[in-house]
Amino acid sequence: MHGHNNDTLRLAGDQRVVRKDVRSVALRTLEIDGRRWRSQKDFYDALSDILGGVERSCRSSGAFLETMIYYPELNALQPPYEVVITNPSEELRPFLIDFACGIAEARMDRLTNPTWGDDLDVVVTVA
Numbered sequence: 001m002h003g004h005n006n007d008t009l010r011l012a013g014d015q016r017v018v019r020k021d022v023r024s025v026a027l028r029t030l031e032i033d034g035r036r037w038r039s040q041k042d043f044y045d046a047l048s049d050i051l052g053g054v055e056r057s058c059r060s061s062g063a064f065l066e067t068m069i070y071y072p073e074l075n076a077l078q079p080p081y082e083v084v085i086t087n088p089s090e091e092l093r094p095f096l097i098d099f100a101c102g103i104a105e106a107r108m109d110r111l112t113n114p115t116w117g118d119d120l121d122v123v124v125t126v127a
Contacts, residue, residue, distance in 0.1 A: 027080045027081065027082055027121055027123070028080065028081045028082070029081070029082050029084055030050050030051075030077075030081055030082065030083050030084065031083075031084045031086055032046045032047065032050055032083065032084070032085055032086070033086050033087050034046070034085055034086065034087050034088035034089065034092065034096070035086075035087040037088065037089065037092055038089075039092075040059075040092070040095060041059055043085075043092065043095075043096065043099075044059040044060075044064065045059075047064060047083065048064075050077070050083065051067070051068070051075040051076065051077045052075050052076025052077050053067060053074070053075055053076075061098075061099050061102060064099075065102055065103060065106050068103060068106075068120075068122050069103065069106040069107060069110055069120055069122060070106070070110065070116070072120060072122075079120045079121050079122050080120075080121030080122070081121075081122060081123075082122075082123040082124070082125060083122075083123070083124045083125070084125045084127055085100075085124070085125065085126050085127060086127045088126060093126065096126045097126050099124060100124040100125065100126055103122060103123070103124045104123075104124075107119055107120060107122065
């Protein structure tokens with residue numbers, strides 16, 4: 001088990017999830033179904049669709065991390081929210097877990113970085 005303040009990485013059965021222990025009352029849950037995804041691009045397309053991303057040509061974990069944590073105004077949907085990824089393939093699961101952990105780490109970076117000094121209530125969970 002590994003944790004950062006309010007963010008905890010833990011095992012839920014055999015599935016690792018990233019979830020905030022204390023949740024905002026206003027936290028919206030956005031579920032995206034990974035059943036038909038065959039590549040990381042499929043995930044990026046689905047995430048962009050649900051967040052209302054303005055830039056469809058830039059598809060990388062780093063780009064999404066930037067728009068979800070550091071520059072959320074670039075997306076139509078604003079925090080607070082939790083993205084719940086359901087039914088991912090076993091091939092994509094490690095990538096998705098790494099992405100979820102990257103979001104949690106970026107939140108901690110934002111919180112502890114004097115440039116930002118605050119937190120955004122954004123959570124990614126791989127179900």
